[in-house]
Amino acid sequence: xxxxxxxxxxxxxxxxxxxxxMPGAKFIAGxxxxxxxxxxxxxxxVHLIDVNTLALDQISATADGGLRIGALVRNTALAADxxxxxxxxxxxxxxxxxxxxxxxxxxxxxGNLLQRTRCPYFYDTxxxxxxxxxxxxxxxxxxxxxxxxxLGVSDACIASHPSDMAVAMRLLDAKVETVQPxxxxxxxxxxxxxxxxxxxxxxxNALQAGELITGVTLPKxxxxxxxxxxxxxxxxxxxxxxxxxxxxxPDGASRLALGGVASQPWRVEAAEQxxxxxxxxxxxxxxxxxxxxxxxxxxxAQRTVASVxxxxxxxxxxQKGAAx
Amino acid sequence: xxxxxxxxxxxxxxxxxxxxxxTAAAVPAMAVAQGAATTxxxxxxxxxxxxxxPVNIEINGKLHALELDTRTTLLDALREHLHLTGxxxxxxxxxxxxxxxxxxxxxxxxxxxxxVMHEGASVTTIEGLGQPDKLHPMQAAFIAHDGYQCGYCTxxxxxxxxxxxxxxxxxxxxxxxxxxxxxxxxxxxxLRERMSGNICxxxxxxxxxxxxxxxxxxxx
Numbered sequence: 383x384x385x386x387x388x389x390x391x392x393x394x395x396x397x398x399x400x401x402x403x404m405p406g407a408k409f410i411a412g413x414x415x416x417x418x419x420x421x422x423x424x425x426x427x428v429h430l431i432d433v434n435t436l437a438l439d440q441i442s443a444t445a446d447g448g449l450r451i452g453a454l455v456r457n458t459a460l461a462a463d464x465x466x467x468x469x470x471x472x473x474x475x476x477x478x479x480x481x482x483x484x485x486x487x488x489x490x491x492x493g494n495l496l497q498r499t500r501c502p503y504f505y506d507t508x509x510x511x512x513x514x515x516x517x518x519x520x521x522x523x524x525x526x527x528x529x530x531x532x533l534g535v536s537d538a539c540i541a542s543h544p545s546d547m548a549v550a551m552r553l554l555d556a557k558v559e560t561v562q563p564x565x566x567x568x569x570x571x572x573x574x575x576x577x578x579x580x581x582x583x584x585x586x587n588a589l590q591a592g593e594l595i596t597g598v599t600l601p602k603x604x605x606x607x608x609x610x611x612x613x614x615x616x617x618x619x620x621x622x623x624x625x626x627x628x629x630x631x632p633d634g635a636s637r638l639a640l641g642g643v644a645s646q647p648w649r650v651e652a653a654e655q656x657x658x659x660x661x662x663x664x665x666x667x668x669x670x671x672x673x674x675x676x677x678x679x680x681x682x683a684q685r686t687v688a689s690v691x692x693x694x695x696x697x698x699x700x701q702k703g704a705a706x
Numbered sequence: 707x708x709x710x711x712x713x714x715x716x717x718x719x720x721x722x723x724x725x726x727x728x729t730a731a732a733v734p735a736m737a738v739a740q741g742a743a744t745t746x747x748x749x750x751x752x753x754x755x756x757x758x759x760p761v762n763i764e765i766n767g768k769l770h771a772l773e774l775d776t777r778t779t780l781l782d783a784l785r786e787h788l789h790l791t792g793x794x795x796x797x798x799x800x801x802x803x804x805x806x807x808x809x810x811x812x813x814x815x816x817x818x819x820x821x822v823m824h825e826g827a828s829v830t831t832i833e834g835l836g837q838p839d840k841l842h843p844m845q846a847a848f849i850a851h852d853g854y855q856c857g858y859c860t861x862x863x864x865x866x867x868x869x870x871x872x873x874x875x876x877x878x879x880x881x882x883x884x885x886x887x888x889x890x891x892x893x894x895x896x897l898r899e900r901m902s903g904n905i906c907x908x909x910x911x912x913x914x915x916x917x918x919x920x921x922x923x924x925x926x
Contacts, residue, residue: 385754388776388822414818417779418799428754430776432823458812462878467886478881482903483873484866485800487812488819618881618902 383420386428390435394596395565397431402563402592404429409594411454412488414481415497423507424498424514438596441465447602450559453492453595457547458483460491470600471608472627476550476641479612482619492595495548495558495575496587499541500621501530512538513583527675529621533644535671539583543576543646544621550610552647553627553639557599563592569599576646583645606631607694612641613686624682630694638666638687643679659688761822765790766834774821781805781816784831792832792861796905803904806862806869807831813869815903832861835868844868847921848914855908863904867918870900892922 391397391409401407406428410416419425438452441463449465460466461477481489503509503522510519522530522540531542551572558570570588577585589595607630614620622642630636634657639649653665663684670680757776762769765788774783781798784790784807793816796804800818807816808830836842844864847853854860874892882899883890890896897915906914 383777385756386776387754387757388759388820390825410820410823413820413823414800414815417818417820421798430820434823458878462876467879471886474879474886475881478879478883482800482803483870483880483900484803484806484813484815484903485818488814618899 384423384426384428386430388430388432391431391433392435394433394436394438394561394594397433397436398561398563398592398594399565400592401431401594407431407592409433411490411493412456412485414485414489415493419498422505424505433594444599449600451491451598451600453490453597455491457481457486457489457491457494460547461486469603470550470554472553472610472629473547473550473600475608475610476546476625476627479610479622479625480546491547491598494545495551495595495598496589497545498586500544501541502526504541513541513579513586516582516584523673527673529623529642530673530676531643531645532670532672532676532679533640533648533667534578534646535644536579536581536583538581539579539645540671540673541579541583541645542642543644545647546610546612546622546625546641548572549625549627549639549641549647551598552649553629553637554600554604558595559597559599560589560593560595562590567596572647573649579645604629604631604637607697609690609694609697611686611690611693613682614642624679624686626683626686626690628687628690628694630691636662636691636694638662638690640666640683640687643683659684659691662691663687759822761825763821763824763826764828766829766831772821776820776822778821779817780807780809780814780819780821780824780829783821784816784829790831790833793865794858794861796859796862801905802859802862803866804859804862806865806904808865808869811869811872813866830865832864835864842868844917844921847917851913851917851920852910853914853917854906854910859904859906859908863901863906863914866901866904867914867921870897870918871922873900892919894919 408427408430410430411433416425438454440452441455442450444450451460457477461474467474501522503511503525504514509521512518512520520539527540530540556572558572558575561567575587577587609628612622612625614622624643625641627639628636637654639647641647650666653662656662656665667680667683672680758773759776761772761774781795784793793807794804796802798817800815805815805817806813809827836845844867848864874890877889879886879890880896880899882895894915897918
């Protein structure tokens with residue numbers, strides 16, 4: 383690992399200002415992804431700003447009946463929070479499907495939103511990767527692409543977004559709260575937070591230099607049946623090949639988001655207007671670009687959506703006809 | 707008796723030798739990385755010389771005032787600086803769980819955490835859980851149920867297992883908990899899921915589950 387200087391943040395605004403002032407500075411919270419990448423010389427910060435000292439670890443009610451989740455709330459604490467378990471079950475389920483308990487005890491809400499792809503070519507510094515080294519090419523497209531994305535991809539990058547939590551956040555219309563260098567704050571709807579790779583796959587989100595996530599807000603509870611189905615190569619502790627987050631109402635109206643198949647948590651609101659499963663998946667998966675290795679994800683996603691919508695009908699308390 | 711003792715010592719020496727050769731192997735890799743920094747480190751600014759910082763950490767009940775390179779992980783601080791070699795370095799990337807320790811009551815991968823991030827923290831390692839003359843009930847249960855073969859993952863397994871019982875007691879749900887709003891049960895399915903961050907390449911998993919059930923005070 384390369385050497386770096388280190389400071390403990392005193393306030394969110396000071397942290398953002400310090401980060402913007404120093405090229406090559408990065409925030410560190412849980413560190414479970416950043417340190418992994420620093421050991422491999424993929425992330426190379428020259429200065430770390432430890433934000434664990436900031437008072438951003440609380441979950442509180444908002445005026446409009448939702449929840450505000452501090453940026454530093456650990457994945458375990460968020461999944462176990464009584465209000466989240468009761469009112470945002472899909473979020474608890476997504477969190478619990480990710481990583482291991484040791485990692486969830488450290489990993490934070492904001493860090494989870496920002497975690498980097500596990501594309502094997504991003505990780506292998508001997509391979510071309512436009513996300514790691516812009517302009518170097520993409521070894522993944524013609525390579526081992528089984529775990530990689532089929533939606534929201536480009537000729538420059540087919541990396542898949544690794545997060546389970548972010549899929550549930552996208553489904554729930556979460557909003558990302560930030561502070562910018564100088565102290566101004568802003569709110570970014572999660573639908574606008576992630577960037578498609580295009581020709582700049584190294585730019586993954588809407589955050590500007592030095593901008594620090596301070597929290598995530600959830601709108602008031604949706605009700606309905608909450609499900610998160612993760613299909614992976616092992617029964618536990620593996621990234622998703624395909625995951626489906628769903629909230630299904632008694633009248634059959636459903637929200638759906640996919641993980642493991644796209645460059646970002648994938649939701650197509652227009653698909654949720656459809657009534658039949660083939661029409662829903664048709665719209666949700668429209669524009670998919672597959673490789674020889676990952677073409678199976680198209681079928682797997684269709685079948686997993688159908689299975690989840692079917693399961694929603696069987697959950698006690700849900701009325702029949704969740705989806706035709 | 708002395709022969710058995712010799713065998714144990716031999717295996718211990720072998721493991722220490724293995725750890726040393728792993729350290730030696732890391733040196734040239736680091737030299738290459740630093741060489742690269744002088745030529746192509748431009749994308750993140752200039753290379754920084756090593757930075758030493760003070761950090762105070764309570765480990766197994768004893769306060770340690772340390773002076774560490776900021777790059778030192780909690781795992782390396784324990785093993786290389788405090789010579790608490792019970793905590794093991796497996797993958798060093800948070801994938802195997804061999805480095806699991808308990809920090810302020812929560813189990814974490816000590817390899818993916820910087821020591822300087824733990825100012826004022828309280829760390830419990832396998833050495834702090836129990837010693838040969840006074841074993842922690844979980845250590846005793848692992849011995850009684852043969853919850854290991856080579857033993858390399860065992861300290862991490864035991865730290866994890868102790869924390870698992872606490873997590874179930876606190877009502878923290880898992881991926882296999884059927885109802886998020888009902889307190890999770892202590893059963894084999896829950897234990898397997900909750901222990902999935904600790905890999906055992908010898909495959910002692912079923913005996914590990916038996917040991918944890920036993921230590922929890924239930925019939926195996």
